[in-house]
Amino acid sequence: MNQHPARRVRVSAGPAAASGQAPTRGIALPGAPAQDADAVYVRALMRSQLRLALGAVAGFVVVTGMLTLIIALIPAIDEVVVVGLPLTWILHAFAFYPVIIFFALLYARGAARNERAFRALRDRG
Amino acid sequence: MNVALNVSGIALVTLATVLIGVYGLRISRTTGDFFVASRTVRPVWNASAISGEYLSAGTFLGLSGLVLLEGARGFWFPIGYAAGYLLVLVFVAAPLRRSGAYTIPDFVEARLESARARRVTSLAVLIIGWLYIVPQLHGAGITLVVVAGLPQWAGEVAIAVLIAGAVAAGGMRAITYVQAFQYWLKLFALLVPLFCIVFALTGGSHDVDVATIFPADAGPAGFDAYQTASLMLALLLGTMGLPHVLVRFYTSPTGVSARRTTVLVIVMVSAFYAVSSGMGLVARITAPDLAAPAAADTVALVLPSRIFPGLFGELLTALVAAGAFAAFLATSAGLIVSLAGVVSQDVFSGSVRSFRLSAVLCTAVPLVVALFTIPAGLGSSVGMVFVFAASTLSPIVLLGVWWRRLTARGAVAGMVTGGVACALSLVVHTAVGGVGQAAPFLAQPAAWTIPLAMAVTVIVSRTDAVGPPTRTDRYLARLHTPERA
Numbered sequence: 001m002n003q004h005p006a007r008r009v010r011v012s013a014g015p016a017a018a019s020g021q022a023p024t025r026g027i028a029l030p031g032a033p034a035q036d037a038d039a040v041y042v043r044a045l046m047r048s049q050l051r052l053a054l055g056a057v058a059g060f061v062v063v064t065g066m067l068t069l070i071i072a073l074i075p076a077i078d079e080v081v082v083v084g085l086p087l088t089w090i091l092h093a094f095a096f097y098p099v100i101i102f103f104a105l106l107y108a109r110g111a112a113r114n115e116r117a118f119r120a121l122r123d124r125g
Numbered sequence: 126m127n128v129a130l131n132v133s134g135i136a137l138v139t140l141a142t143v144l145i146g147v148y149g150l151r152i153s154r155t156t157g158d159f160f161v162a163s164r165t166v167r168p169v170w171n172a173s174a175i176s177g178e179y180l181s182a183g184t185f186l187g188l189s190g191l192v193l194l195e196g197a198r199g200f201w202f203p204i205g206y207a208a209g210y211l212l213v214l215v216f217v218a219a220p221l222r223r224s225g226a227y228t229i230p231d232f233v234e235a236r237l238e239s240a241r242a243r244r245v246t247s248l249a250v251l252i253i254g255w256l257y258i259v260p261q262l263h264g265a266g267i268t269l270v271v272v273a274g275l276p277q278w279a280g281e282v283a284i285a286v287l288i289a290g291a292v293a294a295g296g297m298r299a300i301t302y303v304q305a306f307q308y309w310l311k312l313f314a315l316l317v318p319l320f321c322i323v324f325a326l327t328g329g330s331h332d333v334d335v336a337t338i339f340p341a342d343a344g345p346a347g348f349d350a351y352q353t354a355s356l357m358l359a360l361l362l363g364t365m366g367l368p369h370v371l372v373r374f375y376t377s378p379t380g381v382s383a384r385r386t387t388v389l390v391i392v393m394v395s396a397f398y399a400v401s402s403g404m405g406l407v408a409r410i411t412a413p414d415l416a417a418p419a420a421a422d423t424v425a426l427v428l429p430s431r432i433f434p435g436l437f438g439e440l441l442t443a444l445v446a447a448g449a450f451a452a453f454l455a456t457s458a459g460l461i462v463s464l465a466g467v468v469s470q471d472v473f474s475g476s477v478r479s480f481r482l483s484a485v486l487c488t489a490v491p492l493v494v495a496l497f498t499i500p501a502g503l504g505s506s507v508g509m510v511f512v513f514a515a516s517t518l519s520p521i522v523l524l525g526v527w528w529r530r531l532t533a534r535g536a537v538a539g540m541v542t543g544g545v546a547c548a549l550s551l552v553v554h555t556a557v558g559g560v561g562q563a564a565p566f567l568a569q570p571a572a573w574t575i576p577l578a579m580a581v582t583v584i585v586s587r588t589d590a591v592g593p594p595t596r597t598d599r600y601l602a603r604l605h606t607p608e609r610a
Contacts, residue, residue, distance in 0.1 A: 084410070100211050
């Protein structure tokens with residue numbers, strides 16, 4: 001038995017790991033981000049879905065904002081009275097819901113189309 | 126007021142709830158059944174159930190009260206609630222369905238692989254849920270005061286016992302059918318009286334002085350730009366942060382059907398809000414004397430018997446009372462299902478028995494709070510819950526679905542910052558009533574607390590040395606990849 005055993009040394013990866021290069025040189029490790037064709041398609045699908053979502057929300061905000069300004073700022077509409085109610089109140093109470101439904105339908109159709117395109121791409125590849 | 130009629134109307138709703146619950150009990154046997162109805166609920170049923178759960182006391186009684194009290198400003202609330210589902214649809218409906226998680230904390234834990242982030246999320250879910258149940262209990266109390274002459278606490282206790290029992294007995298499968306039924310009940314309970322009242326008004330010689338009943342300064346033109354924008358931001362984003370809204374998407378069989386369900390929900394809640402807004406307009410014409418803070422929320426209950434003295438009016442009142450009860454039952458039951466799901470998985474073993482125990486516990490807390498607080502306006506108290514949800518959970522859910530660099534540390538920092546900022550400003554606002562220039566920013570904090578929570582989440586995530594979990598890409602791919610047809 002040696003009285004002074006050599007000290008334990010922590011062994012760690014060299015500078016290759018720090019520079020962000022995979023130490024396995026192209027061999028996928030479990031849990032490593034997969035860079036196959038599928039992953040590329042999924043990223044593209046995510047981007048197009050996000051673009052569609054932001055577009056639908058932006059469209060909704062613009063139309064809603066315009067409707068609000070029309071109701072609030074054009075005094076002529078306030079003078080109009082329909083079945084005992086001022087037109088501005090009627091518009092405020094009921095006119096926004098069709099806008100919401102319109103953009104919901106628009107988005108749902110677009111999202112289904114994006115997914116069909118993704119499926120076609122994946123099944124062909 | 127015919128007490129016997131009103132009470133039998135409420136009793137019928139209760140009986141129907143219990144019967145559908147019992148019917149559901151026979152087909153729900155496994156733990157999966159209890160939590161998410163085994164993901165086999167059809168879009169129309171699911172959409173009715175989501176709508177039934179979403180339409181709470183805040184809109185059934187509170188909306189017409191708000192329009193009566195504050196004028197056209199009240200219309201922004203239902204518009205925001207409906208548009209909130211548009212954001213749920215475009216950003217989270219399909220991805221969350223595909224995540225395969227039961228509750229929001231489940232989603233956060235799976236996405237960020239962190240038990241700490243999960244615990245913080247669970248805490249936020251509990252606070253939001255409890256805050257939301259309190260106005261429902263208050264609404265039940267108010268209703269029983271008006272229609273049956275019972276003390277305020279009686280309605281609160283009665284509905285709490287009923288819901289805890291129903292949820293513990295049936296789980297979500299039973300609740301799905303109960304709520305689908307309650308959506309249609311609520312719609313007709315307002316539509317039929319509204320139709321009759323409008324018919325009576327157009328037939329009779331009712332002199333409507335447009336300038337006094339619909340004054341321009343309470344009209345659409347008299348809105349405050351900051352307050353309205355801030356409120357709308359909170360309502361739009363708050364919906365996706367409500368615990369009982371997200372749990373519903375897990376019951377859709379696929380991501381595509383989750384989307385279809387959401388479109389149906391938007392149509393259904395819009396129909397209800399249009400009817401409810403109509404009731405508010407009618408209330409301004411026929412009951413301007415009720416425009417006082419406490420009385421306004423009862424206007425939908427009082428209106429029918431004012432227009433139609435005698436049995437017909439009493440029958441209509443009983444119908445409205447039944448619908449109002451359906452509103453409290455549905456929303457509170459949905460909330461308690463999701464809260465009990467969270468508590469039973471986080472605190473207990475996640476078994477059916479612990480779910481039942483959690484259901485009882487999760488009802489007891491808001492009941493105690495409700496018994497010791499005085500009901501404020503139902504519409505605005507529900508609005509506050511949306512502000513809180515939008516400042517805590519919504520940014521995390523949104524970024525979790527769309528941003529790959531979100532980390533557990535960033536999520537926790539964002540939730541805590543948003544929650545604390547929101548709670549502080551609301552507490553200061555209630556205690557002091559506004560501090561000079563800062564008053565509107567404390568009364569409607571959403572416009573700065575939501576961006577603050579988002580910014581903190583993003584900054585902390587980007588500077589987080591640990592970085593996002595290595596499996597992030599794979600998990601995101603799962604969220605966004607359509608199911609094989």
